[in-house]
Amino acid sequence: DIQMTQSPSPLSASVGDRVTITCQASQDISSYLNWYQHKPGKAPKLLIYDASNLETGVPSRFSGSGSGTDFSLTISGLQPEDIATYYCQHYNDLVFTFGPGTKVDIK
């Protein structure tokens, strides 16, 4: 089975900071990697699909990159409403795996 790891966790940053979360797969997963944002009391929300494609309606300060085993999610200018836990997700055939999550808060 493919394992997903994320770092750092947690992550504390100031408003306006550029924040990068990394996700690593235990083997090559091409670009089969999505990113979700999850706020307490709400349903998770898709941010990035196929490693680097921004979902419609998601602010452009969010971006994703990577392929193979190493991926990153960047927030260019952290906003108070970005406080959440961020998960990477891989899938292979019809088996899906979430990373452990990175909790982001404001310093």
Added chain:
Amino acid sequence: QVQLVQSGAEVKKPGASVKLSCKASGYTFTNYYMHWVRQAPGQGLEWMGIIKPSGGTTNYAQKFQGRLTMTRDTSTSTVYVELSSLRSEDTAIYYCARDLFVEGRRYFDYWGQGTLVTVSS
């Protein structure tokens, strides 16, 4: 607009079973797979399984094999998840999520509001 509306909170005793529902609207139900995902207190998101509404085919995470059953009712556009032999570790918020499949890629584009299941004696 696409909506996934889940059933209400449940309280169950250890060893019991729970069956949750997720009613879809705003799209053709049989054209999209549906997932179930849960989050236990203080834990991350955990994928449980997927169902193909058009034929009822399922695929479950290895961890839940033997005590998880996903079904669907196409007449009411509803998917169900049933988890048996409940234990305290099954206390969690359970979400349904629609699977969007485009050009060989998959992602969860719409989610239900979540259902809290509490397992306690």
